Amino acid sequence: QKEVEQDPGPLSVPEGAIVSLNCTYSNSAFQYFMWYRQYSRKGPELLMYTYSSGNKEDGRFTAQVDKSSKYISLFIRDSQPSDSATYLCAMIGDTGTASKLTFGTGTRLQVTL
Amino acid sequence: DTGVSQDPRHKITKRGQNVTFRCDPISEHNRLYWYRQTLGQGPEFLTYFQNEAQLEKSRLLSDRFSAERPKGSFSTLEIQRTEQGDSAMYLCASSLREKAYEQYFGPGTRLTVT
Numbered sequence: 001q002k003e004v005e006q007d008p009g010p011l012s013v014p015e016g017a018i019v020s021l022n023c024t025y026s027n028s029a030f031q032y033f034m035w036y037r038q039y040s041r042k043g044p045e046l047l048m049y050t051y052s053s054g055n056k057e058d059g060r061f062t063a064q065v066d067k068s069s070k071y072i073s074l075f076i077r078d079s080q081p082s083d084s085a086t087y088l089c090a091m092i093g094d095t096g097t098a099s100k101l102t103f104g105t106g107t108r109l110q111v112t113l
Numbered sequence: 114d115t116g117v118s119q120d121p122r123h124k125i126t127k128r129g130q131n132v133t134f135r136c137d138p139i140s141e142h143n144r145l146y147w148y149r150q151t152l153g154q155g156p157e158f159l160t161y162f163q164n165e166a167q168l169e170k171s172r173l174l175s176d177r178f179s180a181e182r183p184k185g186s187f188s189t190l191e192i193q194r195t196e197q198g199d200s201a202m203y204l205c206a207s208s209l210r211e212k213a214y215e216q217y218f219g220p221g222t223r224l225t226v227t
Contacts, residue, residue: 008153032214043117043204043218044156051214088155095213099169100146101206103155 003027006089006104015113019076023089023104026070030091030102033065035074038086038106047074047087079111115139117219119205125225126195133191134222138207145188146216147180148204149173156204156218162188163210195226 006023013019021035032051036044050056053067062075076083086106092098118137126132138145143164148156159178160170164185174180177195182188192199202223206216 004155006155034214036218041221041223043119043220046215046217049214090155092214095211099144099161099213100158100171101148101156101216103157105153105155 001026002105003102004089004091004104007107008105010108010110012110012112013079015079015081015111017079017111019074019079019083019109019111021074021076021087021089021107021109023072024070025072025091025102027091027093027102028067028070029093029098031094031098032092033063033072034090034092034101035061035063036088036090036103038088040085044088079109081111081113084109084111117205117207117217119203119219119222121222122220123223123225125227128197128226129194131191131193132195132224133189134203134205134224136188136190136205136219138187138205139217141209142207142217143185143210144208144213145182146206146208147188147190148206148218150202150204150221151200159190192224195224197226200224200226 034049035047038044064073088106089104090101146161147159150156162182202221206218208216
């Protein structure tokens with residue numbers, strides 16, 4: 001079983017919809033939770049990170065972390081065709097000792113006109 | 114552009130040949146990471162440097178793989194005697210030591226072994 005599970009999709013939504021992307025994880029040592037966006041044949045782009053449990057908002061994006069359930073989410077409001085990409089969740093432990101990111105497989109999102 | 118850069122962007126090689134990739138991190142970042150990504154998967158950690166010291170290597174990094182970061186600036190990843198299973202996207206990322214959660218990735222080098 002993988003440390004981080006993510007539904008690969010594809011997820012297809014109409015323009016303007018609210019998108020919900022999710023990951024579950026098994027390693028309770030994870031402390032920081034990141035979301036990356038990756039366009040086809042490009043490197044991942046860091047969207048936002050959250051420390052421990054809670055919510056964080058940045059423009060149309062909201063990240064939620066529930067450490068008690070080992071469940072994280074990314075919400076995209078008013079989705080646009082330019083949001084069409086693969087969204088990767090990533091996690092890391094205490095940065096005093098941890099170094100590597102552990103990624104989910106990514107969810108492919110298609111926003112249609 | 115002051116982001117992470119990688120060269121080449123695409124490499125096609127024949128099985129058994131050696132290849133070398135280069136990564137230039139964000140200038141003030143003291144940590145540099147290498148990841149590998151295959152189709153339909155998330156990136157997997159290979160190794161990382163803090164300044165010029167290589168501090169961790171994944172079990173994915175076989176003896177055919179070697180990485181260096183001389184003088185703590187750019188890094189190279191060499192694969193010797195390439196195999197078809199080495200075909201993947203090789204990604205480089207960098208961060209500050211105290212902000213390992215903020216890793217910024219380069220565009221990647223896509224390796225195709227024929």
